[in-house]
Amino acid sequence: MPKPRKTQSRDVRKRILIICEGEKTEPLYFTGIKNDIRASALNIQISKRPKNSALQLVEEAIELKEIAKSENNEYDSIWIVIDKDSYSKFEETVSMAESNGINIAFSSISFEIWYLLHFKFTSKPWSKYSDIEKELLKYIPDYYKSNSDMYEKLKDKTSTAITNAKKLREHHKSDLES
Numbered sequence: 001m002p003k004p005r006k007t008q009s010r011d012v013r014k015r016i017l018i019i020c021e022g023e024k025t026e027p028l029y030f031t032g033i034k035n036d037i038r039a040s041a042l043n044i045q046i047s048k049r050p051k052n053s054a055l056q057l058v059e060e061a062i063e064l065k066e067i068a069k070s071e072n073n074e075y076d077s078i079w080i081v082i083d084k085d086s087y088s089k090f091e092e093t094v095s096m097a098e099s100n101g102i103n104i105a106f107s108s109i110s111f112e113i114w115y116l117l118h119f120k121f122t123s124k125p126w127s128k129y130s131d132i133e134k135e136l137l138k139y140i141p142d143y144y145k146s147n148s149d150m151y152e153k154l155k156d157k158t159s160t161a162i163t164n165a166k167k168l169r170e171h172h173k174s175d176l177e178s
């Protein structure tokens with residue numbers, strides 16, 4: 001009796017949708033990740049449709065989620081990336097995102113705080129982008145906002161950034177819950 005054939009199975013690539021508030025900095029960074037992991041089991045799609053508010057980004061994410069579902073090609077994870085500055089509908093945005101299974105990655109003032117966390121922990125209450133940029137230039141002297149290779153410059157320090165981001169989140173936990 002012949003031996004049963006072994007069938008090879010491949011892991012299905014996970015689909016991740018990332019919708020960014022920013023038009024350059026964030027999409028360029030996530031495109032760097034996408035290009036770096038192209039051969040991996042992830043399929044990252046970055047939406048570049050211009051929207052004006054975080055709430056509109058959540059609405060777009062819901063729309064794209066429904067389209068993907070109707071095409072039987074659902075996302076494994078959906079993220080919107082926003083700055084939490086003086087945005088007045090933040091709680092409504094978070095609530096709508098949570099109730100629709102959409103994750104939010106947010107930074108205070110600007111995405112560049114994520115870059116800075118690759119080099120050091122800071123819980124300083126930054127009041128404007130130019131202050132963060134000035135600090136970031138100490139670590140990346142050739143930094144400019146639409147730099148397309150930021151992911152490459154930072155990727156070997158990502159574990160430090162993650163540790164610092166977790167510490168920062170814990171530091172501001174009570175702010176996030178109120």
